[in-house]
Structures are given as structure tokens and as C-alpha cells.
Amino acid sequence: MGQPRKSRKKYNTPPHPWNAERIKNENKLMTKYGLKNKKEIWKADTLVRRYSREARYLLGFDMDQMQDEKLELLGHLARTGVLPEGAALEEVLNLTVEDILRRRLQTIVYKKGLARTPKEARMFVVHGHITLNGKKINSPSYVVLKGQEDEIGFYPSSPVAKQIEEYNKNKNEKATEE
Template sequence: MALGSNTKFYETPNHPYQGERIAEESGLIGKYGLKNKEELWRTQSELRGYRREARKLLGRGAGNTDVTDREAAEFLARLQRIGVLGEADSLDTVLALDVTDILERRLQTVVYRQGLGNTVQQARQFISHGHITIDGQQVREPGYTVSVAEEDAVSFTSQSPLTDELHPERAEDQ
């Protein structure tokens, strides 16, 4: 790694001791089963990047419209592919996105929502212990962004003891 290269891909809050922000962050960490605030800050930075790109594309509308329209279409298609936006959404919708829209696309949340884990914490444990696959590929990263096409392909690995319906850790409603 070269000296001076930036390895931190998130921004910390400007004012670290704001009670309201701390309470909001703690609520999101509990709801989505995040390990620490760094995971939340990464997601917030990702959202800021999406908004920055949308503002740039909206502001560039006066220039070369063919290039801008193509870039905007590619940007919207990428966000639709990962499930953050719907088919009919526009660049203005990107500016209205919330951090929860991105947190809902995490593998950990998808595993929990599909009922493969009883809690988001258990879903995180199943992922990190190698019990979850996407299209037959083992994924051990709870923060992996699941695309819409991959969502139905999330399942237990064939070697996992959790594939047994009677396993005591399996969700009750399956």
C-alpha cells in the first residue's frame, strides 16, 4: 500500500456528542444488527455518494443532454439493480433516499427478512459462519449488497446442518 493512500471509506460525524444523533444511530444499529457504528457510517457515506452523483447529473442538465441522459440512465439502472430504487423512480427520488433504504439491501437483513434467521443477530452469525450462499456461492460478509436478481437465490449451504428443517436454530415459521 502506498503512503498517503486513504483506506477509510466512511466519514465520522462532525459533532461526535449529539444525543439525538447517538440515539438514532443506536436504534438503527439494534434494528439492523450492525456490529458497530462504523458499519452505519459506511452506509451513510454510500448514500451521500449516491446523492452527490444525482445532484451532479441534475446540475449538468444544461450541457450535453445526450451524454447526461445516458449517464443518468446508467446510474438509475445501477440503483434499480441493487433494489434501492423502483422502475419508475427518477433522479429526484435519489435525493429523497434514506439510510434505511440501503440497510434493507444488506445480506444480513435479507437473510432475516426471508426467515432464514430468527433475529438479525442470528442472521449475521449464520452468514459469518458460512451457512449462507447466493447462487451456490458462499458469502461470509453480512454487509454484502444483495441485488434484486440475487434475492431469491439466498439459501443455506448444502453442507450446513441448518438445511435440516428440524434443526433447533431454524426459524419457527418455516
Template structure:
């Protein structure tokens, strides 16, 4: 039988483990495309880097030597819908968003078959999506242009019913108006006092500006009250 093949990583981790700019960009892409973790993002990033490296190596060759390999690479990227025109120079202009748009999960959501990107991932993994009557359960699969048009609900899926709550939610999500992002970001950055309308600050300022109350007088039973009349320290007679 021989020894089993060694499993190798399908992605390359970033060289700088702690980079604030990269963290923000990765989190934005993960939220925008409903990815599960950063490994999925790194896998597609590695694929994009391989496409670019092949294009750079081919551009360094004479046109006569690169003709066959150039045609294979360009046709492959055009078939999955990444390239609009079969030109080798456009491969260097590709971004990670172009690759993520061709995921099965993203296409299911773009076609209005799911209420959100996370809902689309759930439908794919649970076997509700079919390609040519065959179930596909890989959300990260890169779909070709022809395959994207042949996607449908599985034959035994309960989502074939038009009155299914998930179908109603998907149709509503496709037509609803999205709230502006700037307004959402402004509210999300506000603290606890901003959400309460600043009432806490108002109460604090009112207490600070209010006049101080006089200290209450404490009555001591052991101290006898002193009269306003002057008393002779020697005798009990009053001074005239």
C-alpha cells in the same frame, strides 16, 4: 514491486463528535438492523451520500449531457432494489433505512431463514448461507433483486435439516406476534421501585405515618427511690 497502496477509509466520520440527536438515531438503527458497530453504519451512510452527490451533480447538467451517466446511476440503484422507479429525482429522497434493508444480513432475516437479525449475521459469517451454491460470508453485502431470490442454505450446512433447532426457531420467529413497543418502553423506563410494585414506597410511608414509640425507661441502681411523703430536712420526723 513498488510500494503497497495506502489503505483509505471507506467511510466519513460525523463532523460533530458529540450530538445527542445523532446518538439516539444511530443506536436505533444499529439495534433495528443488527449492526456490529457504528463504522458499519457510517460506511452505508457514506455510500448514500455519494449517491446523492452524483444525483445533484447530474441534475445541474443539461439533459443531453447527463443522459448516459444518469442511466448508469439509476440502473445501479434499481438493480440493488433501492429505487422503486428509475427516476433520478427519487435518489435525493433515499434514506439510510432503504440502503440497510438491502444488506445480506437483513434479507436473510426477512426471508425467515434466521430467528433474529443477530442470528442472521451469525449464519452468514459461519458460512451457512449460499448464493448459487457458493458461500457468502459478508453480512454488509448489498444484494441485488435477483440475488435475493437465489439465497439458500449451504449444501454442507446442518441447517438443511428441517428438524434443526435453528430452523424451528426461525419459523417460530416469523409467525410469532410481536409485543407492542409502547408497553415495552413504559416498562423499560420504570425504575426498581416500579418493578416491585411500589412496595418500598408503601413501607416508607407506613413507617413515616406510624406513631412514635415511647423511649424505654432506664433504671439506675445508684439512685434511691423517693417517697411521696414530705420529709423534714432537719429531722426524721414527718411534717404534720
């Protein structure tokens, strides 16, 4: 059954470690999303494969319980923002690793303009400068739900938040003077 204190790894490694094309694609994703290591890509890839496997399984049946499970899977993916509302089950098969990486807290902090680079966004999250619904989130891999995007901001007593407010205030004053 396994040791309860030691959790299993949540990713599968690539089947061939020295595939040049895969390594090049992973390096592009790492720079685009500011990832720390390739394990984060492999975790997202494992999620995509799990969703695809479940969708293929559900496409093979037409029972009532399978309909409930289809709605549950599609609802989960719609809540997380990976798929749009009302998407068909076949669209789950077209998911990519980037669809999962776009929903990470680190990426959304960067896209909202709270950080200048993805690496800086990661640093802000890890150092506790970012809140979600008023709670500090220290994990850059936290998957942000669709409805939570607007509630991301700086922690009120964060020195970074104060510096950015001062910078924006000075910037606005200079703009009004001219």
C-alpha cells in the same frame, strides 16, 4: 498517490462525535438491523451522500453524456433494489440510510425467515451457513441485487440447515397428526 496495499477508509465519521440525537438514531438502527458497530451505519451514510452528490451534479446539466450518466446511476440503484424501476433522478435525493441497510445480505436473510433475529442472521452469514447462487458469502454487508433475493439459502452441508430441516419436518408431522 497512496499505498496500494493499504486501502482508504470507505466512510466519513460524523462531524460532531457527541450529538445525542444522532447517537440515539444510530443505536436504533444498530438494534433494528443487528449491526456490529456504527462504522457500518457510517458506510451506508457515505453511500447515500455519494449518490445524492452525483444526482445533484447530474440535475444541473442537460447534455447527452449527462443523460447516459443519469441512466447509469438510476440503473445501478434499480438493480440493487434501492430505488424502483423507472424512478426519477429526484428520488435519489430522498434516499436514506435505511434504504441501503435493507439491501444487505444480513437483513435479507432475516426478512426471508432463515434466521430468527438480525444478530442470528449475521452469525449465519459470518460462519458460512448462507449461500447466494450456491456460493458461500461470508460478508453480512454484501449488497444483494434485486434478482438475487430468491437464490439465498442455507449451504447444503451446513449443520444449521440440517437442524432446521429436521425441525420443520417434525413440526409438519405434528401438524398432520393433529
